[in-house]
Amino acid sequence: MPSEYSVPEFQLAACRELLDAHPESLRIREQVEALEEAMPDRPGMVVSFCRTIIETTCKTILTDRGMPVDAGWEAPKLVAEAMKYLNLGPSEDGSVDTKLRNGAESLVRGVNQLISGVVEIRNAHGSAAHGADAYEPLLDSRYAEILARSTDAVVGLLFRTHLQSAKRDPLSRFAYGEHPDFDEYIDNDYGPFEVLDMPLIASEALYRTDFQAYRSALVQFKQEEAAGAADCVAGNAGDD
Template identity: 80%
Template sequence: MAPESDSTVFQLSACRELLDSHPESLRIREQVEALEEAMPDRPGVVVSFCRTIIETTCKTILTDRGVSVDSAWKAPKLVSETKKYLNLGVVDDGQLDSSLRNGVQSVVQGLDQIVGGVMEIRNAHGSAAHGTDAYAPLLESHYAEILARATDVVVGLLFKTHLRSAHHDPLSRFRYGDHSDFDEYIDSDYGPFEVLDVPLIASEALYRTDFQAYRAALVLFRQEQEATNGAGAENGEPEP
């Protein structure tokens, strides 16, 4: 008889949601899959990858925003630097909701405690941490799961907030398709083109051949959107 499929496979839901949205992010995919596969039999591997995934997430966000990352920064410092660029409390119209900002900041402060706990347990029980006696007892798997779930929360909060705020503040590095409304705006005025019977999409061609020109036009497009929305709001008109 064929073995029954395992319906209890461990997965990091927030990390998986991000991987589905960005399938080209191979480095963090490798880390997430390694952590998931290590549960529950290799808890030391799990807690080691918890720190690695947090650090990779923060470095990705900072690089997206054109921030130079010091190679000596560890997880607590990386999280601290990353939080500076999340535009907490900004709502869909680009305005700042002070009460929302204060509340979200209180939530985000808890990330520091989570990261501190991940670092402490990783240093004591991680497979990739400091060497230890080969016969030392393994960390119990339920503690590894607690850290993995906490890591998933950290990644989800940081990366989702990062991507959402990028709609109003185009990143120094982003992927083609992240600003589909802008792409449609370009493509409605230019193209389609054909070169050697190969169809070319104007927005993608600009993105691939001159990213800085694409980004400069995108920034102007966003500024004009905000100006139009602001004028409409002053006149009592609904936003598009």
């Protein structure tokens, strides 16, 4: 964990876990830190950041999947669109557990109701609410904490599911080095190269110069890897 990331009394456990795993997520980090620091004295700020964090999470998922994001979409619509690209109810063997999927979809419907509640309270009591009277009483911090905890649960569900499914379906946006097995496969067959006495690593050169070609080859590599694993399982079953 970076030393500059302070540890306030109030913490969002799921968001913290994601930040630890993905320290480059600076925009979400900024929002999470601001929300944590606002509890419990600035409940209006907390409510506003709840909505912002959910929207940022969904936009990140959609962008990772290469999907366009309409600037006019708000939290409920963003959640609905992001959920289209998340793999709900997977079993260990890659099939779909129907009961788990149905339960997950029910949970998603609850999430959407939660998002609507966040938006409604934010519009009425958030620091960014329009037209609030200067002397209007602040939102009770208990409601702000409930919303913050619920937002943390929503982000945990969405982003963890997103990252889990991304292991099988390489994203449209990812950093070089996230698939070392594939990079090793490329580098063993090509290179090393030198240009003007500068060594070039084949996999990194492909990633930097033609990302789509890199991703296409990665998708094929993952598919062949999965097919090989399935054949191995089938062969072992036949030996029993």
